[in-house]
Amino acid sequence: MITMMSVFKILMPMLYLVVWGTYIWLFYTDHPTARRLCTRFAMITVIMHTICTASRGIILDRLPMGAPAEFFCALALAMLATYLVIEIRIKAKNTGFLVTGLSFLFVFVGSAFSTTSPEVSPFLNDPGFAAHAVLVLFAYTAMSLSFLFAMLYLILNRQLMRHQFGLLFRRSPSLEVLERMSVGAVKMGVPLLFASLCLGHLWMYDLADRMDSEMAVMLSPWDPKILISWVILLGYSVGLLGNRFLGWRGKRMNIMAVVAFFTVVSAMGLVYHFFPSFHNFKSNQPISALSGFPETAAQMLALNEEAGR
Amino acid sequence: MIGPTSLHVRSINHKNAPTEVREKAHLDPERAAELMDALGGHLADENHVPSESEHGCISVIPVSTCNRTEIYLEVIEGTDADELLRRGLAEVGADADLFFSEHATSLQGLDAVRHLYSVSAGLESMMLGEPQISAQLKDAYRLARSHHEPGPGLMRAFQGAFRAGKRVRTETRISVGAVSVAFAAVELARKFFDKLCDHRAVLVGAGETGGLAARHFLQHNIGNLTVVNRSLGNAETLADTLRAERKAGLDKKAGKNSGGLLAPAPDPQGKCGKISVRPWELLTEALAEADVILSTTGATEPVILPDMVEAAVARRKGKPLFILDIAVPRDVHPDVANIGNIFTFGLDDLDGIIQGNLAARAGQLPHAQGIIEDELKEFQRWLEEIDIRPTVAEFKAYLEDLKDKQVGFVRKKQSDEVAAAVDRSLQQFIKKVLGRSVSTLKNAQTKEERERDLETLRRIFAPEDRD
Structure with missing residues (x-):
């Protein structure tokens, strides 16, 4: 379990960084490849993060939002997922660098300060x-x-x-x-x-x-x-x-x-x-x-x- | 079968010749056809293989636009292409000396192909990255094909040029951003409104500039366009012209013809591009209903005044109003800019946008040139392989002949199934032998080594040596 969480801890910020990088690339160059890739990378990251959060929830048998670090990770996921819905609905990608940048910041802080089993409220079960x-x-x-x-x-x-x-x-x-x-x-x-x-x-x-x-x-x-x-x-x-x-x-x-x-x-x-x-x-x-x-x-x-x- | 060929181009373009020289050098389609007949003049044989004319010319493709006249030639190696072209031009009554003056540049071989690729990508155009040149090259190529089958070199070069042009336009931003005043006006409007189809524009003035700006807005499917002019008759005439052009443009688009510069974007529901006319007295009402105002009158005093705009703003519920004043002297009173939710722009602003876009396009040049070099390498590879093709074809024919004989022999002795199996097996064998041979020939270290290998192959398997 600890190994798996450690892998997620490293993988998630990297994925968010890639997404952010692609959106920055898109904003500065409007390159067609960046345009094509950014939404896909964001989708993959949302799916991966959801799987990661669900796995963590199953392993800990509670909602993984108890500790501040967990909350930051959840906030990053919520932000990226919500943005993605808006982007797909409105079909406008050039504001992504801001949102994905914030998401990266949150997930980075969340991963850097996360502990494997923080003391949290029993309500989260x-x-x-x-x-x-x-x-x-x-x-x-x-x-x-x-x-x-x-x-x-x-x-x-x-x-x-x-x-x-x-x-x-x-x-x-x-x-x-x-x-x-x-x-x-x-x-x-x-x-x-x-x-x-x-x-x-x-x-x-x-x-x-x-x-x-x-x-x-x-x-x-x-x-x-x-x-x-x-x-x-x-x-x-x-x-x-x-x-x-x-x-x-x-x-x-x-x-x-x-x-x-x-x-x-x-x-x-x-x-x-x-x-x-x-x-x-x-x-x-x-x-x-x-x-x-x-x-x-x-x-x-x-x-x-x-x-x- | 034609022997080794070389490619040449003579170009008179905006970089090396003033307008009057370019005008003289221009070849209209009739004269271009005559030149092709005079120089090439030989239709392809029944196998679509072109043959050289008596003077050694295989094919010629003239390209003539307002900014350039270029003549691409493919001749048998060793032919004096310049002399050939001079004779041809003189024969059709063109000013041959012009093409050999200081206003013309001459390139050959890979340099000629590189030039063609750059032209196709819009890198040689007056407005960097402009897209029309690609269609003009295609038209020239089509015209040439209707006269005679282009030689293998020119055919390959033009196909490569179209591919390079397409790649440059899709993989870079060299064609992005307005570089004309009218288009910059549309670009600016699109910073306010996402879909112009949902919005209403008012054109104040029915002159030439206004007509051009209106055409660009209609091309981008503005929802409604109202023409307001002091002379209602002129407004109605312009509206009728715009309606007719739009209808023709949409019909052309539906027929999949090459859409011209102002061919409108698809509008399947027919919601956009409605054109109406209003008398001058109703200008204030028109301002209140519009989202975009294009003012282009020739008036010497401002015609759009603060009180008119304030009255319009009061009825707009906070919606922004975009006013574009492209008249000289200005049509919009300077105080209008101080009214809330009003955005006024003039010619200087549009020029600023154009300069910014041109600089952004120039920034894409290294990427575009990289793509052209990529495509040139492809052409070079093809060029390197072209000399081995006839020998490989002979070798293949020899092997196929042997195989057929062996299969015939087996068929006499064995069942059809066995013969078919042998046939398949030998086919595979031929494929492997040919593959190995071609790769050996391609990988020759030097030209001499390749020629030696080819000569050996020809000597062993030449048709006359077959039994």
Whole structure:
């Protein structure tokens, strides 16, 4: 098992590096061979990484997203896979060097700091939670890509406004395509976020049924993190509806995408800072001495099992 | 069967001759045909093998475009190609001296072939990498073939040139990027809009420049084109011409003819390229509905004013409006550039794009030249093998003859199955013997060694020595 994981640890960054290299080659030269190869290499990498992640999951008997290093690897996979879907749908390859570069960075960090069996939450063994976590990851990755494409739109828009006809002008897709990519990413992210929130609620109620009433009260749908996620979902949905029915287009739409992303990041940061509750999955956190309540869901589950005995 | 041949080219082109010289040197298709008849003049025999004319010429292919007139010749080795060409040109009434003046260059052998490959790839063109030359070469080759079968050398050289041209265009970016004002306008528009078919353009002015720009937008399947002009009659005339040209272009495309410069991209659903006309008074309304404005009037004062554009912007829900002013003096008031979501570009911007594209094309030259050298090596290999082919063919015929006799003998003594098996076995044997012989001949270290080997083979297996 250790040998296999070690091989993956070396293989994955190499594959991502090759993909990134091909996309850079495409961006700088627009060479037909690069154009032909880049998507294929990205597909192969996604397939290989999925197999690798699944194997790791089977070997560890849990979702391999518990440790930060594992999370970075999963983020790289989500980013590349989401980008690939958008690229194939929109048929625009020249923005790939940015996304694949970030994916490479994440997988490199993830592989460099990975351990064979980090201490993680027992929740990661639960299929319901695993599905919820994967959906959340893909949803927020899609939102991040929307931000990235919107930024590219605004940069190209600025260059055109200033009559600068450099490399970005020659290689980047049209403003219209960049906008479609940004909106397309949101179109992917919104249903994924909705599904993940619904699944999260179902899983939470299922978990509450398995705990005593005092503990179950901790699992509230009014948790600030859940509420803020619903607000984010609502915000992006309004944006999509405006784009579809009210003709929100162009620079305004892309500024909104950038602002929305910064709002999401800031709101999430604030909520996680001020309301550290059951969305924390580290298994070795101390129980709060002041409140007497467990700080993490893992601790909550462990206490519940103890109480049952 | 023809003996060893040599290839020659005489070229008058934009690099060594001014326009007036190129005009004089131009050979129209009729005169080119006459030259081919005068020099070649011999149709291929029933086996499609060309024969030399009485003066030693095997074939001639004239290529004449606006930037170059070149005459490719294949003659029997030792023939004075220059003298032959001079006589031929004089015979058809062309200015022969021009082709032997300081404005003409002469190349022969592999240099001539390299030149042809470079021409085909657009490396010798005025606009580096331009694609029309490839079609023009094909037309010249087709015309030559309709008169006489080109000699093996010229045929191979032209086929190689077409292949080299295609490779250079597909494997490099030498033909990518606009190098004309009208095309640069389209390229710029495509930085805003992905599919022009979903968008509407307004052409302000119905002059020659506007017509050319409109043709390029129609070639790239702009969805709607509205012509607005002070004189409605002129606008309608231009719209009718554009409609007729587009229809002819689409018909031509459907018939798989060689699409001309402005042949439109395929539009199977017929959604694109709708052309309409509006009177000058409705210009503001037209601006509000359009995504692309092409302004090309001859007006001395700006005709697209800030208040008109502001009124249009108010109705556009934030959609960008792309205004291209290619008129001198300018049609668009400078203050229009300060209005939000309006992008105005002028001739200087288009020139900047063209210069950038030309520089990018020049950057592709080493790669393109590498491809041409690759293809030249292929041609050289073929050239090296050409002298062994007749001898190998004789050797093969001799072996086939022997085999047939042996199989006939077996058939008399044995069953048909046995004879067929022997036939197959001997066929394999011949294949191996021939393969070995050809590879030995090809691998000869020197030309002399190869000639000696060939001579030995001929002496042993020459047809007259067969029993």
